[in-house]
Amino acid sequence: MTERIRSLLDAAVEDTRPRVVDPVSAVLRRGRASRRHRLAGAGASGVVAVALLATGGLVVANRGGGETTGANPSASASAPPTLPSEPNSRQTVAATVTDEEVRANGLILTVPDGWRVVSGQRVTDCEVAPRSVLVNVVWMRNERCHGRADIIRLHSWFPPHYGLSEKPSSKVFSEGVSELVLPGGQPAWLSDNDILNFERFQRSASFNLAVPWAGTLLEIQVPLKDLDFVLGSIRSEPVVPGRLVLPETPPRVTVGQRGRDRIDSTDAAAIAQVLERLRGLDQVVQTDELPCASAQPLTPGRKLAAKDMATVTLHYPSGFAQAVVAISSTDECAFATSSMGGRVRLPAGFLAEIRALLTDGEG
């Protein structure tokens, strides 16, 4: 009997895997939240700042991930995964690979029937077998064979960043972001360029699908007839919807919007106001809610949640981008998604307000 019970209990947690990718950050964040609540409860608002300063050393263990706010600290199971955010030299994504599926930071790719997984190898186009899922491979391009195979390639994704040296010529083209909601409730992003390509695909489709909350980019190259099937094999672990997760104190913010000049601000007061506005957004978009139901279908089976979104990029002191908040601001469809997690509805005129805050700050 004892052995039977033990084996049943073992079986119950055999496949249990943590939902949080970076548990150290999650624990330290929870500790800070707990301490803040205690201090706030004691009415010691002046002491809060001291406590935050005292816990500043904890960031050392935060893998450079920076502090974040916005997630519900009491609901770790539902909080989006916290990712190591500074680009690493290997550009690999932490993935668990089996013959049936690939899991990376809450992203799940069911390996389509007839496909195989290649992981962590150095391959050339000529060596890749048709119908391969490539995970963290070093891929050597070879023009002779380029584009022959159907592939899904996973590797790490980091928010695009803009060098400060570009600032004097800020009147540059800004590409928009389109959002797709994966089964499970998490978003995936496509660039405007990729969206335009969708209209031109003839026999095969080739595009990048960024999964920001998982720090993963999927390069997908499949016959057009298999596109919906392959897209259907990508899903997220279920996550309870939440408010925007944001960095604590980014020293620099840029706003990119198609057809508008890019705004680049290092004004601390203006940035603080922008963060306050973003953190104050509390109308959470629900999992099964497609905020823009009128949007054009991406494929016969897939509809975009939003198209041509503006981006608010929040930077590390080092200059790398830490997070991107994509903002859809059309009248019928106003919502924002953070690359660190969370999706909320926006009040009317929100993007204009953010632009004004940052522009005034620079002036």
Place this chain on the structure above:
Amino acid sequence: MGKRGSEPDSFAEFVNARYAALVRHGTLLTGDHGHGEDLAQEALVKTYRAWHRLHPDGDADAYTRRVMVRAAWRAGRRLWRQEVPTGELPERRAADPYEPRDTARLVLTALRELPAQQRVVLVLRYWAGLSEQEIAGMLNCSTGTVKSRASRAISALRRVDGPLAEAFQVSSAGLT
């Protein structure tokens, strides 16, 4: 406090090495993956606060598990006091398409149906392999309490209309 600067690094190493195991422990103690991970994180916050005592000479893993067990045990006591009898079952949430299936799901369902204190004792006795005396010491209760909780938990799991009835039938058949 001379080691203060190295504490975050050593704590991070500890968490990264033990987190998955602690989440499994929490899942069994609560009967739920999400609550289990929550429990593990709460306990790790306390472990961090005690890190200067636990590292490098203490047993941080045992400390964290003890915090988890006591929290799960106390939660049972709180819930019992607040329990409100109702004639109707609460509405069940929709089936989660990604939830583990079969044995794992059945066992977790059965664990959730147990009162928290019975669940804690069951996990410590049959999964962690602790003796009744060790459990009593950890939970600051009598061995009689441990025995009775364990006995009731086993009876509930073997209930003919319970989710694990079939599993125990298989077990009984295998023994004969």
